[in-house]
Amino acid sequence: MVEISTSRAENSARHALTAYLQAENRESLWCFTDPQRRWLAEAFCAAGDELGLAPHMLVFSGRRYCSEDVHEARRILQALKETSLVLSVFSGESHDRLPYHRVLPNLRSPDSFAGTSGCIRQRYDDAALLQHLLTDPVSVQEVVNRYRGFDGKRVRLTAPGGTEITCRLTAGRVLPYEVGRGSRHAYLPPAEITFGMAAGSAEGVFVCDITAGEFAVRGKGVLDPMGLVDEPIRLTLRDGVVRDVAGGEMAARLTRHLNSVQQEVKRAVELGFGLSRGTPTGQIGPDESLQGTFHLGFGNDLFYGGDNDVPVHLDLVAAAPCISLQPCEQQQ
Numbered sequence: 001m002v003e004i005s006t007s008r009a010e011n012s013a014r015h016a017l018t019a020y021l022q023a024e025n026r027e028s029l030w031c032f033t034d035p036q037r038r039w040l041a042e043a044f045c046a047a048g049d050e051l052g053l054a055p056h057m058l059v060f061s062g063r064r065y066c067s068e069d070v071h072e073a074r075r076i077l078q079a080l081k082e083t084s085l086v087l088s089v090f091s092g093e094s095h096d097r098l099p100y101h102r103v104l105p106n107l108r109s110p111d112s113f114a115g116t117s118g119c120i121r122q123r124y125d126d127a128a129l130l131q132h133l134l135t136d137p138v139s140v141q142e143v144v145n146r147y148r149g150f151d152g153k154r155v156r157l158t159a160p161g162g163t164e165i166t167c168r169l170t171a172g173r174v175l176p177y178e179v180g181r182g183s184r185h186a187y188l189p190p191a192e193i194t195f196g197m198a199a200g201s202a203e204g205v206f207v208c209d210i211t212a213g214e215f216a217v218r219g220k221g222v223l224d225p226m227g228l229v230d231e232p233i234r235l236t237l238r239d240g241v242v243r244d245v246a247g248g249e250m251a252a253r254l255t256r257h258l259n260s261v262q263q264e265v266k267r268a269v270e271l272g273f274g275l276s277r278g279t280p281t282g283q284i285g286p287d288e289s290l291q292g293t294f295h296l297g298f299g300n301d302l303f304y305g306g307d308n309d310v311p312v313h314l315d316l317v318a319a320a321p322c323i324s325l326q327p328c329e330q331q332q
Helices: 006-019 035-050 067-079 126-133 137-147 249-259
Strands: 028-033 054-059 084-089 116-120 154-158 164-174 185-188 192-197 203-208 215-217 221-224 233-238 241-246 268-274 293-299 313-319 322-325
Touching: 006 035, 006 126, 028 035, 035 054, 035 084, 054 067, 137 192, 137 268, 164 268, 203 313, 221 249, 233 249, 241 249, 268 313
Parallel strands: 028 054, 028 084, 084 116, 116 185
Antiparallel strands: 154 164, 154 322, 164 192, 164 203, 192 268, 203 233, 215 221, 233 241, 268 293, 293 313
16 A cells, blocks of 8 residues: 655645645635545645634544435534535445445535545555646636537547548536536546446447446445456447447456346446546546546446446546537538
């Protein structure tokens, strides 16, 4: 495990508070956390104190909780003023034993709370998290502007690694990354601008040359962590479905996993572009969030407004996308 200095953690926390959370307009800061992420919550409280906020912290223990056990957090939230800033600072280990998300949602402000809020992403390498929190928000907006507007369009996507596909995109969505612009909530570090993909529309070749996301099955957990690719994984898509997988040992593992589940898991359902600055880690959350990358998602697409309710959502990440409208779209 990489040793994280207090000064480094506070520097990243300070940048997040000022660049993304508009902390200068707040009077108090409440951090809800667990033992694994307490170090980061303490960094946010120290940085908030420097900025003139009154810091508070509620630490849940490492025991298993039920829904009723988070009542104290709900009571605190309901009593807070509009001038309060609330942060959810939990680790990935807490998800199954602590139902904090019932009170502190990932992608929106808590119910019955009128202030501003933020969620620090849970399943994230510590060093990458601090690096990505330092991302310049101007660069994030530049990426959003570059890809916004492709909703409902048929596009061509290419990349130096060998990707060349066409597909029709459905509704796009920017995961909230800053307070302001009509939002009271930020999901940090900045994640992605993502589009659904019309069923059956993807055609061509996609080459994953950075990271293959973990292969996890709902109800069974992670079957294979995957990670940084040993060599590029080449997927051939026809009628929106993976027809062939080629590459090295990781590609062979992926083929076995895909053949062990229902056919609908092979359906291409998402195209996303990362918003944070950093370097690949082999962990899918940070890596699909990197600027200069894109990822294709396969399987479950309920989050993108689809109806493919299968027990797997697999993300594969590649470098240096180039996206353009198909000629027929340009003429319209």
